[in-house]
Amino acid sequence: MGESAEVVYTSLTAIDYTIILVYVIGVFVLGTFFGRYVKDSADFFVAGRALPFWAIGMSIVVSDIGATDFIATSGAGYTYGIAAANFDWIGSMPAMVFAAFLFVPYYWRAGVFTIPEFLGRRYNTAVQMMHGGIWGLVLVTMLSVMLYLTAVMMNTILGWDIVTCIWAMALITGIYTFSGGLSAVVMTDVVQLIIMFIGGFALLLLSLHEVGGWTALQEKILAMPGKEDHFTLLLPHDSPTPYPWTGIVFGLGIVMATGYMAGNQSIVQRTLGARSEWDAKGGMLFGGFLKVFIPALVIVPGLCAVYLYPDLPQGDMAVPTMMREILPPGLRGLMFAALFAALMSSVDSSLNSATTIWITDIYGSIHRMVNGKNMTPRMALILGRVFTVIFIVAAALFAPIFANDKYATMYDFIQTVLSMFQGPVLAILVLGILWRRATQWGALAGLVLGVMFTTILNNTDGVFPSDDPFLFVAWWSFVFSLIVTVLVSLVTPPEPEEKIRGLIFGQVMKDGEMQRVLQSRAGGE
Numbered sequence: 001m002g003e004s005a006e007v008v009y010t011s012l013t014a015i016d017y018t019i020i021l022v023y024v025i026g027v028f029v030l031g032t033f034f035g036r037y038v039k040d041s042a043d044f045f046v047a048g049r050a051l052p053f054w055a056i057g058m059s060i061v062v063s064d065i066g067a068t069d070f071i072a073t074s075g076a077g078y079t080y081g082i083a084a085a086n087f088d089w090i091g092s093m094p095a096m097v098f099a100a101f102l103f104v105p106y107y108w109r110a111g112v113f114t115i116p117e118f119l120g121r122r123y124n125t126a127v128q129m130m131h132g133g134i135w136g137l138v139l140v141t142m143l144s145v146m147l148y149l150t151a152v153m154m155n156t157i158l159g160w161d162i163v164t165c166i167w168a169m170a171l172i173t174g175i176y177t178f179s180g181g182l183s184a185v186v187m188t189d190v191v192q193l194i195i196m197f198i199g200g201f202a203l204l205l206l207s208l209h210e211v212g213g214w215t216a217l218q219e220k221i222l223a224m225p226g227k228e229d230h231f232t233l234l235l236p237h238d239s240p241t242p243y244p245w246t247g248i249v250f251g252l253g254i255v256m257a258t259g260y261m262a263g264n265q266s267i268v269q270r271t272l273g274a275r276s277e278w279d280a281k282g283g284m285l286f287g288g289f290l291k292v293f294i295p296a297l298v299i300v301p302g303l304c305a306v307y308l309y310p311d312l313p314q315g316d317m318a319v320p321t322m323m324r325e326i327l328p329p330g331l332r333g334l335m336f337a338a339l340f341a342a343l344m345s346s347v348d349s350s351l352n353s354a355t356t357i358w359i360t361d362i363y364g365s366i367h368r369m370v371n372g373k374n375m376t377p378r379m380a381l382i383l384g385r386v387f388t389v390i391f392i393v394a395a396a397l398f399a400p401i402f403a404n405d406k407y408a409t410m411y412d413f414i415q416t417v418l419s420m421f422q423g424p425v426l427a428i429l430v431l432g433i434l435w436r437r438a439t440q441w442g443a444l445a446g447l448v449l450g451v452m453f454t455t456i457l458n459n460t461d462g463v464f465p466s467d468d469p470f471l472f473v474a475w476w477s478f479v480f481s482l483i484v485t486v487l488v489s490l491v492t493p494p495e496p497e498e499k500i501r502g503l504i505f506g507q508v509m510k511d512g513e514m515q516r517v518l519q520s521r522a523g524g525e
Helices: 014-037 041-049 053-068 072-080 082-087 093-101 103-110 115-122 125-158 162-211 214-222 245-263 265-272 277-291 294-308 315-326 331-371 377-404 410-419 422-434 440-458 470-491 505-510 512-522
Strands: none
Touching: 014 162, 014 331, 041 162, 041 331, 041 377, 053 162, 053 265, 053 277, 053 294, 053 331, 072 082, 072 294, 072 315, 082 245, 082 294, 093 103, 093 245, 093 277, 103 115, 103 245, 103 265, 103 277, 103 422, 115 125, 115 331, 115 422, 125 162, 125 265, 125 315, 125 331, 125 377, 125 410, 125 422, 125 440, 162 214, 162 265, 162 294, 162 315, 162 331, 162 377, 214 294, 245 265, 245 410, 245 422, 245 470, 265 277, 265 331, 294 315, 315 331, 331 377, 410 422, 410 440, 410 470, 422 440, 422 470, 440 470
């Protein structure tokens, strides 16, 4: 079956439609059910801080792998080979362990709703609003990307109109996120992860059966022209792909992975809703354990598609094509539901996190400057739901523009966007927690100049060997922002002891008085 396969839409059977319908209705009912427990902004944004570790871990994984693994990472595996698996092995598990023992306990004890909120307390409102604005825009962009990826999947498998699919997805996820907030998002994620693992393993086993097993797959692909590196985990430094080993180790392993797991609102927000510090740490560690299995579920089917369907117009079509062509009735519907679950979880996570940031760090900061006081929890809840509607509608309107994206896979686009600011943000975040001498002006300079630096790097040809150098950009922007923040901090007055009291990691973890300070700050006193 090494020849190109013509793309033909295949109708699902009655049993497939039944499975999909039961899944969609079940998730919708489960999500809206939690709306009855949402009384104020804390319930909506951090689930009343009552989440257990197992729900946190499962939600972190399903939120992370939703749009960037089953479709986009399998597409990267189809295009570039097994090196794309590093984004789950090197790029997730070590960073999740690091985040669990350093960042997560601090965030949970600080009692914040968002990462920008911490930066605002540690530095100033300008840093908070700039970082919140960046993440808010990125999350809304990611929301559009995920809606588009879902529509591509449904179009590839069923032939349904892409725009219709986008709006159907927006309606379903928008309603239960509007109703139940983070509680609804996390508990539906638990169900979605179970479905994803069942459907993913089914596709994995049938894909390997179709090509004759793992050894046969290696032999067949390595014999194909231009595929010599498809089974090389660490590619040479001068590789033209986006995944050279130097970028993987430094840009991904040190900067982007840590910045993503410790500074991504969609990930961290689950731990902020933990019922205890132990649950916050345990949730992140449990998520790291589950991530071990992800590359097998998503990369291997993409590799199988290289041999079975070598002439696909886009790598992101690999898994949808495999589903349509090799899965029998019943399993096709289950896998469709699994993919739908993966993408739905990313949509609802980005939607809830974008709303949290915009209300807490953008609108909330402006309200506080104008009125001299914080919003009431009831007002924040109402505005949170209003922004939820605004963002899901805006994302649906903008989603079709990604059909003209210039990147080889949507995964490259997502990582390029993240690389624009994760290095600078990680630099001021680490210094803010670990170095008391870091000042508000140092952080502001590091963030502003760091983002400017990444923009220059991304728009200057020939600086790096890769055509999509987001890993190198992430690393060097981190180093640049680290240096800028330290230098400016050293030439500006240190922050008053009273201001940073309770905001330095060692103080927060050990000093009971510091805990009382943070609790009073978290309560808006």
